[in-house]
Amino acid sequence: MSTFNRFKTAYFAFLEAIVVVLVIALAAVVTIGFVTRYLGSPLSWYDELAAVLLAWVTYYGTALAAAKGAHITCPSVLNMCPPSVRVPVALLAEAITIGFFVFLGLASYQVILILDGVNMVSLPSISMQVTQSAIPVASVLFIIAEILRLPEVVKHARGRGFIDHELEEAGIDAEEVEAVSTQQRG
Numbered sequence: 557m558s559t560f561n562r563f564k565t566a567y568f569a570f571l572e573a574i575v576v577v578l579v580i581a582l583a584a585v586v587t588i589g590f591v592t593r594y595l596g597s598p599l600s601w602y603d604e605l606a607a608v609l610l611a612w613v614t615y616y617g618t619a620l621a622a623a624k625g626a627h628i629t630c631p632s633v634l635n636m637c638p639p640s641v642r643v644p645v646a647l648l649a650e651a652i653t654i655g656f657f658v659f660l661g662l663a664s665y666q667v668i669l670i671l672d673g674v675n676m677v678s679l680p681s682i683s684m685q686v687t688q689s690a691i692p693v694a695s696v697l698f699i700i701a702e703i704l705r706l707p708e709v710v711k712h713a714r715g716r717g718f719i720d721h722e723l724e725e726a727g728i729d730a731e732e733v734e735a736v737s738t739q740q741r742g
Contacts, residue, residue: 615694661695
């Protein structure tokens with residue numbers, strides 16, 4: 557295994573670990589909140605912390621989705637194009653996606669600077685800068701994931717095409733769908 561592939565595998569495992577830890581933390585906070593509310597002594601902070609953790613799961617989960625190539629795409633449309641068109645369109649889509657996350661990261665970093673001295677309402681010892689840091693950090697993680705996937709994107713664009721993850725999730729064989737579609741056109 558090449559150094560690049562080892563790094564890519566380790567990076568993707570790192571993203572998975574972050575998301576797993578965040579999901580466990582979110583489940584624990586919600587469970588604690590539910591139990592204390594059920595017992596008649598609700599904690600004042602659990603819902604605000606749960607909202608922050610949910611946002612973190614969303615942003616870090618987005619980076620994980622990018623690592624797996626599972627973010628919103630239209631692979632079926634791209635697969636209808638010949639490889640000579642597919643490669644530049646796929647690279648343009650990657651560039652636009654990366655550009656968006658560069659913009660998001662920079663804009664959210666400026667928001668963090670504005671939040672200097674502002675703390676959470678129910679947990680005043682926690683800075684809003686910390687709670688909002690997930691956006692620029694996850695943006696950087698997303699960009700790294702996209703860059704690490706670029707060789708795979710080019711390979712799929714030059715080859716048989718992209719895997720339609722939605723069909724795969726539904727248990728439908730994308731090659732079967734393509735064969736039926738080709739028969740209907742021909």
